[in-house]
Amino acid sequence: MSQLSTAVRRNLSLITLVALIAVISLGNVAPAKALASWPIVRKGDQGPNVKTIQYLLIHRGYSLTADGIFGSATESAVKSFQSSQGLTADGIVGPNTWSKLVVTVDYGYQGNHVRALQVQLVKHGYNLTVDGIYGNITYNAVLDFKNKHYLGGGGTVGATTWQELTGSGNGSSGGYALPIPKSTLPRSEYDDPHHDYPAIDLPTNTGTPAYAMKSGTVSYVGGGCGYGILISADDGASYKYCHLNSRSVASGARVSTGQLIGYTGNTGNSTGPHLHLEVNYNGLRCPQNMLLAIYDGTSVPHPSTLPTSGCTY
Ligand SMILES: [Zn+2]
Known part of the structure; x- marks a missing residue:
């Protein structure tokens, strides 16, 4: 008995040692990570990616307002740019158009191409002003972003x-954005059921950027929700974010899809840091299918089509 248990113990030690060596070896190699896909951005879309496209077009001499709304003027400019580059002039900014549209920017540069970059950095949660000046603050944000993305x-x-x-960040798709950076959680967290009623709890460290899933108007929520935000969205639904550590937008403010609205936390009736999220369209809906579609970049179901039950335990 004692001999057997010694043998078992020796084998376990060996397994532990092998596992430990494997972990150490892996630690020395940068994790293989697929580069994000270029997003598909078209007329009707709103948010930071639209604004970045607009600034890049302005940089190239097109007369536009960088308002983050992909309307007719932006579409015309995109078509004109595509023609000038020998691309199909369909007005849709996909991989081919993005590749031609972006320009290399570096420390010390100034202009609308730098603004295009700064809009993206803000989208990823960096606290900086979109002033078109690539100084130390922008430089530090770029280094941090690149470091985190290998x-x-x-x-x-x-x-x-x-x-x-442009491709990762908030995982925008079809006019919707994930409520947190795509790199924060694996896909499997977005199909979890919620206790008692339709909603989802996303386990996030305090300080994780929270983004508007859909453009709309902000109001504040308190009570058990802690520092909470409700977005009365342009799709007729409302999106409620609870337990934030801080809010980055004022009550009454308009936000665009993918805009930073605050940072997640553990305020209100919460047993640990997480983002509690509700989608309401004539009552609470199960947000899981919607979140998964945004994550996957597939067609996003309208909130009115989401189930009102079946996502609870
Ligand atoms: Zn919850």
């Missing part, structure tokens, strides 16, 4: 960094 090349923002900036 990108080299110092402060230079070339095509690869642009792709990672």
Whole structure:
């Protein structure tokens, strides 16, 4: 008995040692991570990616307002740009158009191409002013972003960094954005059921950026929700965010899809840091399918089509 248990113990030690070596070896290698896909942005879309496209077009001499709304004027400018580059002039900004549209920016640069970059950095939660000046604050944000995404090349923002900036972040799809950076949680967290009633709890460290899933108007929520935000959205639904650590937008403010609205936390009736999220359209809906579609970049179901039960335990 004692001999057997010694043998078992020796084997376990060996397994532990092998596992430990494996972990150490893996630790020395940068994790293989697929680069984010360029987003598809078209007429009707709103948010930071639209604003970045507009600033890049302005940089190239097009006369536009960078309002983050992809309307007729932006579509015309995109078509004109596509023609000038020998691309199909369909007005839709996909991989081919993005590749031609982005320009390399670096420390010391000034202009609308820098504004295009700064809009993306703000989208990813960096606290900076979109002033078109690539100074130290922008430089530090670029370095931090590239470090987190295993990108080299110092402060230079070339095509690869642009792709990672525009393509991941809040995981925008079809006019919707994930409520937190896509890199925060694996896909499997977005199909979890909620206790008692339709909603979802996303386990996030305090200080994780929270984004508007849909453009709309902000109001504040308190009580058990803690520092909470309700977005009365342009799709007729409302989106409630609870337990935030801080709010970055004023009550009554208009926000665009993907805009930073605050940072997640543990305020109100909460047993640990997480983001509690509710989607309401004539009553609470199960947000899981919607979140998964945004995560996957597939067609996003309208909130009115989401189930009102079946996502609770
Ligand atoms: Zn909850």
